[in-house]
Amino acid sequence: MAxxxxxxxxxxxxxxxxxxxxxxxxxxxxxxxxxxxxxAVEELQYVPNAxxxxxxxxxxxxxxVIVHDVSDPYFAEITRGLxxxxxxxxxxxxxxxxxxxxxxxxxxxxxxxxxxxxxxVLAGSGYHDEEFTKALDTKLHVYERTGGRVAVIGxxxxxxxxxxxxxEMGGYLIASELYALGHDRIGVIAxxxxxxxxxxxxxxxxxxxxxxxxxxxxxxxxxxxxxxxSGAAAAAALLDAEPDLTAIAALNDSMAIGALALLRxxxxxxxxxxxxVGFDDMPVARDVTPALTTVRLPLADMGERAMTLALDEHRDxxxxxxxxxxxxxxxxxxxxxxx
Amino acid sequence: MAxxxxxxxxxxxxxxxxxxxxxxxxxxxxxxxxxxxxxAVEELQYVPNAxxxxxxxxxxxxxxVIVHDVSDPYFAEITRGLxxxxxxxxxxxxxxxxxxxxxxxxxxxxxxxxxxxxxxVLAGSGYHDEEFTKALDTKLHVYERTGGRVAVIGxxxxxxxxxxxxxEMGGYLIASELYALGHDRIGVIAxxxxxxxxxxxxxxxxxxxxxxxxxxxxxxxxxxxxxxxSGAAAAAALLDAEPDLTAIAALNDSMAIGALALLRxxxxxxxxxxxxVGFDDMPVARDVTPALTTVRLPLADMGERAMTLALDEHRDxxxxxxxxxxxxxxxxxxxxxxx
DNA sequence: GGTGCCTAGGAAAGCGCTTACCTAATGAAA
DNA sequence: TTTCATTAGGTAAGCGCTTTCCTAGGCACC
Numbered sequence: 001m002a003x004x005x006x007x008x009x010x011x012x013x014x015x016x017x018x019x020x021x022x023x024x025x026x027x028x029x030x031x032x033x034x035x036x037x038x039x040a041v042e043e044l045q046y047v048p049n050a051x052x053x054x055x056x057x058x059x060x061x062x063x064x065v066i067v068h069d070v071s072d073p074y075f076a077e078i079t080r081g082l083x084x085x086x087x088x089x090x091x092x093x094x095x096x097x098x099x100x101x102x103x104x105x106x107x108x109x110x111x112x113x114x115x116x117x118x119x120x121v122l123a124g125s126g127y128h129d130e131e132f133t134k135a136l137d138t139k140l141h142v143y144e145r146t147g148g149r150v151a152v153i154g155x156x157x158x159x160x161x162x163x164x165x166x167x168e169m170g171g172y173l174i175a176s177e178l179y180a181l182g183h184d185r186i187g188v189i190a191x192x193x194x195x196x197x198x199x200x201x202x203x204x205x206x207x208x209x210x211x212x213x214x215x216x217x218x219x220x221x222x223x224x225x226x227x228x229x230s231g232a233a234a235a236a237a238l239l240d241a242e243p244d245l246t247a248i249a250a251l252n253d254s255m256a257i258g259a260l261a262l263l264r265x266x267x268x269x270x271x272x273x274x275x276x277v278g279f280d281d282m283p284v285a286r287d288v289t290p291a292l293t294t295v296r297l298p299l300a301d302m303g304e305r306a307m308t309l310a311l312d313e314h315r316d317x318x319x320x321x322x323x324x325x326x327x328x329x330x331x332x333x334x335x336x337x338x339x
Numbered sequence: 340m341a342x343x344x345x346x347x348x349x350x351x352x353x354x355x356x357x358x359x360x361x362x363x364x365x366x367x368x369x370x371x372x373x374x375x376x377x378x379a380v381e382e383l384q385y386v387p388n389a390x391x392x393x394x395x396x397x398x399x400x401x402x403x404v405i406v407h408d409v410s411d412p413y414f415a416e417i418t419r420g421l422x423x424x425x426x427x428x429x430x431x432x433x434x435x436x437x438x439x440x441x442x443x444x445x446x447x448x449x450x451x452x453x454x455x456x457x458x459x460v461l462a463g464s465g466y467h468d469e470e471f472t473k474a475l476d477t478k479l480h481v482y483e484r485t486g487g488r489v490a491v492i493g494x495x496x497x498x499x500x501x502x503x504x505x506x507e508m509g510g511y512l513i514a515s516e517l518y519a520l521g522h523d524r525i526g527v528i529a530x531x532x533x534x535x536x537x538x539x540x541x542x543x544x545x546x547x548x549x550x551x552x553x554x555x556x557x558x559x560x561x562x563x564x565x566x567x568x569s570g571a572a573a574a575a576a577l578l579d580a581e582p583d584l585t586a587i588a589a590l591n592d593s594m595a596i597g598a599l600a601l602l603r604x605x606x607x608x609x610x611x612x613x614x615x616v617g618f619d620d621m622p623v624a625r626d627v628t629p630a631l632t633t634v635r636l637p638l639a640d641m642g643e644r645a646m647t648l649a650l651d652e653h654r655d656x657x658x659x660x661x662x663x664x665x666x667x668x669x670x671x672x673x674x675x676x677x678x
Numbered sequence: 679g680g681t682g683c684c685t686a687g688g689a690a691a692g693c694g695c696t697t698a699c700c701t702a703a704t705g706a707a708a
Numbered sequence: 709t710t711t712c713a714t715t716a717g718g719t720a721a722g723c724g725c726t727t728t729c730c731t732a733g734g735c736a737c738c
Contacts, residue, residue: 001485001486002485003723003724003725004724004725004726005724005725013687013688014687014688014689015688015724015725015726016687016688016689016690016726016727017686017687017688019725019726019727020687020726020727023726025726025727027686027687027727028685028686029686029687030686030687033686033687045481047449047452047453048453048724048725049394049453049455049723049724049725050390050450050453050454050455051389051390051391051393051394051454051455051723051724051725052390052394052693052723052724052725052726053453053724053725053726054390054693054725055388055390055391055394055693055694055695055723055724055725055726056692056693056724056725056726056727057693057725057726057727058693058694058726070409070410070415070418070434071409071410071412071415071416071418071419073410076409076410076415077410079409079410080410083436092450094433095409095434097422110386111389111431113386114386114387114388114389114392115389115390116388116389116390142384146340147340228622228626257626260626261625261626283567284623284626286600287567287596287599287600287623287626287627288626288627288628289627289628342693342694342695343694343695343696344694344695352717352718353717353718353719354694354695354696354718355696355697355717355718355719355720356716356717356718358695358696358697359696359697359717362696364696364697366697366716366717367715367716368716368717369716369717372716372717387694387695388693388694388695390693390694390695391693391694391695391696391723392694392695392696393695393723394693394694394695394696394723394724394725395694395695395696395697395722395723396695396696396697396723397696397723397724
């Protein structure tokens with residue numbers, strides 16, 4: 001690998017001059033030298049060593065992002081928003097998938113800190129795990145104290161700035177919709193029990209139930225993994241245990257689609273024999289049949305806002321900023337009155 | 340930020356000893372010192388500066404991956420395979436989205452080189468652009484010459500090792516299926532004209548057409564962008580220009596789904612009034628109605644194989660290794676005999 | 679022609695770490 | 709007792725770059 005010294009030698013200048021020419025410092029340099037150096041760069045196919053540069057300038061620029069899984073459409077959408085803002089500011093984004101593993105999340109915070117990122121954005125649900133939450137909080141605080149910026153999406157239990165979707169309201173909206181349509185025996189396909197997102201969405205559903213004089217009995221709740229396969233399995237379990245259900249609410253669209261697939265395989269028509277609602281309004285929700293009634297969260301927008309918070313250096317130290325974003329019911333064809 | 344020197348000072352040892360303890364060198368160290376150093380690390384919340392480490396060891400370990408867009412399910416699946424193998428080998432993966440922009444692709448090769456990655460994996464179609472292809476090839480060669488490893492997925496025009504899906508065969512399979520069902524007026528929703536993937540898949544369709552004594556006239560081919568929206572638009576254009584089509588073949592599933600949506604909006608039933616086939620067999624293909632007949636490419640597997648090639652240091656210099664992977668027709672419900 | 683000021687370019691001191699090499703102390707062998 | 713391995717730990721030289729500070733030359737001015 002050619003180094004800056006090689007380039008300088010070849011051009012017959014000092015490394016200092018070569019450096020100044022190569023990344024345009026404010027120091028003026030004669031055109032003759034400039035050309036010689038640029039020619040040397042070209043001939044040697046020189047690319048500066050990013051680590052050496054970062055070390056020498058000791059100036060943080062990249063942004064670290066920790067998500068559960070970028071290939072999950074939910075996070076893909078958030079990431080899109082994050083990237084857009086970062087790119088506008090000329091910042092590089094380093095993405096880490098925690099695959100919903102708290103331990104990995106902690107490791108990644110450390111890794112990003114080691115890589116001297118200017119900010120860490122943490123997207124995805126929090127965990128019901130006191131010990132982990134405290135550990136993460138400590139790590140983030142340490143990072144902030146040494147000049148790092150932190151922004152979280154979808155969790156409120158940490159100190160940094162936050163963008164929090166109104167999961168509770170979303171749960172309230174889907175449940176209210178079903179009760180309003182006349183359903184009262186509603187099965188729920190929830191997400192992992194460990195996640196606060198699951199709890200929050202369920203809480204909203206419970207509030208709607210109370211308002212409509214109903215309950216959400218535990219036997220009508222199945223916990224799954226926020227993916228299609230487990231959604232289908234949970235739907236099967238629900239149907240077997242409670243054959244008289246008239247509606248199924250899944251706490252995300254992937255699981256709702258899994259449920260739809262299962263119902264189809266059992267010859268149960270939607271929405272005639274069974275209503276189904278999802279959550280998140282991912283793009284596919286429009287393409288399944290029947291098109292999914294769901295709740296929309298402005299995911300890309302949330303990403304943009306979180307990145308904006310993370311990049312905003314002028315924090316006048318007046319405590320964490322919390323931006324709440326609303327949920328919106330999207331009525332499509334998968335929910336109707338009970339037969 | 341605490342540095343190694345701080346830790347050493349606090350523990351009353353030299354930086355060398357601290358370094359050896361912190362990342363377990365082979366040098367033996369007394370337990371007493373070890374404990375003092377570890378305590379200091381804990382107290383100072385010390386995290387080594389990754390750039391300084393990388394610079395000092397000048398030993399490349401991370402792997403760079405350039406894809407068109409990770410949030411596109413096609414690349415998400417490939418990336419999953421790449422990550423799995425990389426993780427197994429304890430390698431960090433840096434993912435870059437080129438958004439199908441050749442210029443960005445070149446820039447990212449440079450960036451990854453600057454970051455001293457051990458290998459670069461380039462996934463996604465090649466471009467019909469002589470100048471760019473040559474420029475990329477040069478850059479990759481330079482990188483290889485300085486000890487970097489290169490593996491590409493889905494393009495054959497570069498020197499490194501390659502995993503190439505049989506796009507031509509895939510095109511042949513979907514077209515053959517339609518001809519066998521009795522269709523002869525087939526509309527094609529192609530991908531961007533600039534991409535070799537588009538050309539290859541079309542070539543396969545043309546071969547099938549010839550074998551069945553048909554043609555694929557240019558007026559029945561619409562070029563779109565491999566996404567849902569443009570697929571729907573292309574379907575509309577096709578229908579308007581050629582009202583007597585009996586089948587539409589889209590060169591990926593997203594566009595096929597877009598076409599399905601458009602047909603539904605026009606009240607055209609699938610497969611009765613119109614057959615539709617896709618390409619790639621993304622997970623959603625099963626969930627749309629009717630379930631999509633398509634061609635499966637083992638995407639995650641391709642990712643695994645490419646990463647394996649990239650990590651394999653023992654190249655005995657016997658030229659690039661090319662691994663071909665097959666395409667498989669998946670019959671579902673969206674294609675049937677013409678009415 | 680001397681003084682001072684501005685300028686382009688170079689010398690060198692780091693950035694935070696790793697590691698080859700050296701040293702001092704210990705114990706075993708003679 | 710002397711000699712020599714052997715060992716734990718320290719010293720210092722980089723890794724490849726940036727940037728501060730300095731120098732030497734050129735110019736205008738008196």
